Each structure stands twice: as structure tokens, then as C-alpha cells.
Amino acid sequence: MTVVVSEPVLQSYVEEQQTGGDLTLDGGFVVPDSNAFGHSFRDYEKEGERKAIVEEFYRINHINQTYEFAKKKKEEYGKLDNAVMSIWDCIDLLNEFVDESDPDLDEPQIEHLLQSAEAIRRDYPDQDWLHLTALIHDLGKVLLHPSFGGEPQWCVVGDTFPLGCAFDESIVHYQYFKENPDYDNPLFRTRLGVYNENCGLENVTISWGHDEYMYLVMKGNGATLPPAAFFIVRFHSFYSLHRAGAYTYLMNDEDKDMLKWLRVFNKYDLYSKSKVRIDVEEVKPYYMSLINKYFPEKLRW
Numbered sequence: 001m002t003v004v005v006s007e008p009v010l011q012s013y014v015e016e017q018q019t020g021g022d023l024t025l026d027g028g029f030v031v032p033d034s035n036a037f038g039h040s041f042r043d044y045e046k047e048g049e050r051k052a053i054v055e056e057f058y059r060i061n062h063i064n065q066t067y068e069f070a071k072k073k074k075e076e077y078g079k080l081d082n083a084v085m086s087i088w089d090c091i092d093l094l095n096e097f098v099d100e101s102d103p104d105l106d107e108p109q110i111e112h113l114l115q116s117a118e119a120i121r122r123d124y125p126d127q128d129w130l131h132l133t134a135l136i137h138d139l140g141k142v143l144l145h146p147s148f149g150g151e152p153q154w155c156v157v158g159d160t161f162p163l164g165c166a167f168d169e170s171i172v173h174y175q176y177f178k179e180n181p182d183y184d185n186p187l188f189r190t191r192l193g194v195y196n197e198n199c200g201l202e203n204v205t206i207s208w209g210h211d212e213y214m215y216l217v218m219k220g221n222g223a224t225l226p227p228a229a230f231f232i233v234r235f236h237s238f239y240s241l242h243r244a245g246a247y248t249y250l251m252n253d254e255d256k257d258m259l260k261w262l263r264v265f266n267k268y269d270l271y272s273k274s275k276v277r278i279d280v281e282e283v284k285p286y287y288m289s290l291i292n293k294y295f296p297e298k299l300r301w
Ligand SMILES: O[C@H]1[C@H](O)[C@@H](O)[C@H](O)[C@@H](O)[C@H]1O
Pocket: 099, 101, 102, 103, 138, 157, 158, 159, 160, 236, 237, 238, 239
């Protein structure tokens, strides 16, 4: 299937926002000081009700995510032969899941999708593709659902990282990689591992989870969103890159361009997490119009 890309959307926005050559990344959103539990966001060391759950999640995740495993899963799920359903059917399926890797949110996923989409919509009213990207960015978590074999949380959620090269110390709970079979593999334990300098993220095997899966769903079903939307969905959990600045030597020029959009998006993905409820029925017609614009009615999953 061909992916139709609408470059002009991105281009015109970039031009508008350019001030002296730099992208204005601040859409006006005020970043809150603390999360719903009164802690700083992404504080993995802070004692609290979520700490043990999250840490255990990353222990299992870091031990089991190997280069071979990620490649195998990508091939398996890339066939998109698990279900045929609409985007909204998938949103409904996510209603029952709470993400064990998340120190900032213990609400069902539908709340997070709507919160992030509504927050970005307020600040970027004319970029409808960004609103839709926020709404769908975590739909890959549907892998947790029994109709997809009920995959365990460790291979669906959490931050992602490259495999086939050395694990970077900026990755959350890095210490647990020591038990990963790839950790001591001489082929994988160097800075570049199996990759070449600036080979492009496209060519890097990232730990398997909801990002890569949803990217495959978008691509395989011919979503007409701009390239930045594909990049955001695919790498939004790659915090060691977009937050800590690690692994930049794997990026090519196109990746560097796209990273600006990922950073815009990340602010809304992370800091919109709260206990504020959005009225689904009120906003659904708007999001349905975007889904109809950029996706086929039924998708293969
Ligand atoms: O715990 C969260 C959650 O799983 C998100 O969906 C993912 O994108 C983040 O990277 C992760 O930190």
C-alpha cells in the first residue's frame, strides 16, 4: 500500500513558526510542576504508590528485550492479520488498560489519549494532523488485549531504546540491562554495534512495543498523515534520544528535522497527564472527522 504524504502541511507550519531560523517550540502550554501524585514528572526514584510497580516493569522489560526478540515481533505483527477494526473500535478496547510503566498516570488509556489531544489542539488549533496524532499515538497498546494474544506489559509499554548496540546509561533503570543476554554480546556492546554512523533511525531495531506496532499499522493501512506524524508515533517513547540526547549519531538529516516535532509533541504527551476527565461524547464528532480524513474506515491490525 502507498503512503500518501502531505508535506505542505508541515512545511507551511515550519515557515510560519520560524523566528530567526529557530523553531518556536512553545505553543503556550504551561507545564505543571507536579503530576497527579504530587511528584515531579518521570521521577522513577521517588517513593510512592507507583514506584514498585514501575520498577518491576522495567526490570522484566530490560531483561527480555533483545535484538532477536524485537526483530521477531516486528515480523510477526507486521503481517497485520490480528483484527480488522476502525480507529475508534481500538480506542474503545483500550479503555480497560492501565499502563504499568507509567509513574505519572494510573487512569485508563482513553483518558490519556483525549487529554493529550485536547491539550495540543488548544495550542495548535490549525494543525489538525497533530490533534489526531496525539489521539492515536498510544493505540498500539491494544497488543495488551486478549484478542491480540494479551501480550505482557513488558513488550508493549514503557520507554523504548535501540537494540544491537550498547545500552545508554540515560535509559530508565539502566542497571537491569546487566541481565539482558545482549549486554555482554561483543557484537552489540559497542557504541555503534551493528549500525553505521548516521544510518538513520529507520534502519535501527528499537525495542518492541506500542510505538513500532502503531507505526506499522499506520503505514500498512495507508494513513495520509504527514511524515512527522509517523515519526512521532514511532519514536515517542524513545526518551534517551528525545530527552537525554543519546544515540544522536544514529540519526540522519531527516530524523534531525523530525525530532523538532517529536519534542513539541512530547510536552503534551507527558504533561497533560492528570485526573481531569474529558467528556468523550462531546469531543468524539471532531475526532471522528479527523479519523475519516486521514484513515480508511476499517484498518488491518
Ligand atoms: O510509561 C510511559 C508510557 O508507556 C508511554 O506510553 C510511553 O510512550 C512512555 O515512553 C513511557 O514512559
